[in-house]
Amino acid sequence: MDEAALRQLVREVVARQLQGAVSAAATPAWKAHASHGRFELAPTSDGACIVEPAVRCNHCGFCQSMGH
Numbered sequence: 930m931d932e933a934a935l936r937q938l939v940r941e942v943v944a945r946q947l948q949g950a951v952s953a954a955a956t957p958a959w960k961a962h963a964s965h966g967r968f969e970l971a972p973t974s975d976g977a978c979i980v981e982p983a984v985r986c987n988h989c990g991f992c993q994s995m996g997h
Contacts, residue, residue: 967993
């Protein structure tokens with residue numbers, strides 16, 4: 930392998946690594962984790978919390994997120 934071929938190989942590897950870093954930065958890994966997903970639940974008609982009905986809903990998202 931001559932110097933020009935080696936330089937080209939290094940350029941290709943660096944470009945692949947940089948492209949992977951850009952796409953990884955677009956969606957952080959913690960956001961992709963299932964524990965951060967949310968269910969779509971309709972609010973109660975009286976504004977009570979689904980988890981703790983004695984208090985009003987403050988939109989914390991606990992009932993939509995499996996408790997995470």
